[in-house]
Amino acid sequence: MAAAALGMVAPPVEAGCVPVLQLQEARCVPVLQLQEAGDVVLEVATLDGAAQVELTTPAGSSTSGPGPREGEISPEEIGGPAAAMPSEGEIPQAASEVDRLKGEIHGEIERVKLVQEVRGSKELPCIWRVHPSIRETEKEAYEPKLVSIGPLHRDNKILQPMEEIKLMYLDDLLGRSNRNELGNYIRVISNCEQRARMQYAEAVPLSRDDFVKMLVVDGCFIIEYFAKRVFKKAQETAPLSGVRWGFSHLRRDLMLLENQIPFFVLAKLSEETDIPFIGKRQRPLTLMDLALGFLRIKLSAEKRPQADRVLHLLHLHHLCLNPSAGAEEPTAQHSPHGQVEHQVPRMIPNATELDKAGVKFMKKDGASSHLMVSFLNGLLEIPFLPVEEATSTRLRNFIALEQCCPQVGNYFTSYGVFMDNIVSAESDVALLRKHRVIESKLGSDEEVAKMFNMLCKGTHLNYGTHYNARLFVDVNAYCEVARHRWRASLKSTHLSSPWTIISLLAGIVLLALTIVQTVYTIIK
Secondary structure, three states, X not given: XXXXXXXXXXXXXXXXXXXXXXXXXXXXXXXXXXXXXXXXXXXXXXXXXXXOEEEEOOOOOOOOOOOOOOXXXXXXXXXXXXXXXXXXXXXXXXXXXXXXXXXXXXXXXXXXXXXXXXXXXXXXXXXXXXXXXXXXXXXXXXXXXXXXXXXXXXXXXXXXXXXXXXHHHHHHHHOOOOOOOHHHHHHHHHHOHHHHHOOEOOOOOOOHHHHHHHHHHHHHHHHHHHHHHHOOOHHHOHHHXXXXXXXXXXXXXXXXXXXXXXXXXXXXXXXXXXXXXXXXXXXXXXXXXXXXXXXXXXXXXXXXXXXXXXXXXXXXXXXXXXXXXXXXXXXXXXXXXXXXXXXOOOOOOOHHHHHHOOOEEEEEOOOOOOOOOEEEOXXXXXXXXXXXXXXXXXXXXXHHHHHHOHHXXXXXXXXXXXXXXXXXXXXXXXXXXXXOOEEEOOOOXXXXXXXXXXXXXXXXXXXXXXXXXXXXXXXXXHXXXXXXXXXXXXXXXXXXOHHHHHHHHHHHHHHHHHHHHHHHHHHO
16 A cells, blocks of 8 residues: 555544644655545645645545544644645745835834934924823814914815915915015925925825915915005905904914914015015015014014024914023022922912912013013012903913923913912902902803813923922912911901901000009009
């Protein structure tokens, strides 16, 4: 038999059982046909073809007979015939999958390297989507209502009607002077397309042509809108005339973090634009003139931010309100109480508790920014802040900018934490209104308190080095002095009104007379 020819002893085979044959050949296994009593035929094909195992039984017999005897192994125990011999191509296919994934990862690495090379080692993205942990508290504060600027909200269907108005503003800008040519705009923006793309933290899914076109249309729209505002003709513009809320929404939308284009794009478009001036001006209007006019901020030439330092319009507004731009941020190490950085308290008492501790509140007159809070000798001076519907949106986007771009500082985040601390209930809002520190245009004091309490939710602040760190140290140190509380309690209890003062004086006089009478009686 064939088995004997190979020097193998085949055990007896029963119907339904398959003997185990160990045939060790590198590439080719000869076909064996073992027939014992006409019961079972086992065929094994070569490895170069498909692995096949066929069991045949004579008519009338069944392969589902009794299980294997002791020492025998059934096909199921070895995973079946097909499992024992992998088909051709399985190993090469796995290697191909590994190579493909390696190629994709290397491609991503090269893309990141290219981005860093184009962006430069010191230039970081400045236009971000707001992080979900911050956005979830008030989603509407970060989304435009009227116009989309830049790529992040470009596909919002609600904002599509303004696309036609942008084109009309572009046409108005081209009509201001023969020098204003669309071809020049396209040329200068095409030259800085890669740099502009790198200002966005996420990949912009637009082709080069679409991206350049978007920057030209959006940038020219902004410049023309600024010009109309300066020349007091924006209200006469047909597309927005009769829409009383249009300009307030437009102003709001241009100050959203997610609704920005790089400031250098506006600067390059402005350099190619001629805006004839009217009146007694001795020089043409610059982009900074137009932008500050839009922001309603007056700054002398020496105090104006340098255009090459400005990231975008929101950052320009941030710089103008920054009380110490370019100066070192105050830290606890400079505190007169000699505290070290890690000992800076994370909280200060609310307004009601500060009042009981003897802290006096005063509206700070002449402050150029509502960030200029100060504390000295028990007097807490806070610049006036009108609280309205737009206040939350404005503060939130300043804070979001600081969270995404740490290089701009933490001024508004620090201010938000300060206001969150001193306003914890309606009574605190009422106390600040009493001292004319804030003016509420919302429905109730409860809404004002809620606005401040949610302002910095989800944000991060380094409490050891934030802008108001010194103030936190000094306020807490003042409140820990017992005599300040005693003096405040005396004032609140006995000197809160003319009648209590009269009663106190009457009591003092009566006590003095009683002492005099007692002494006189003893002497007599």
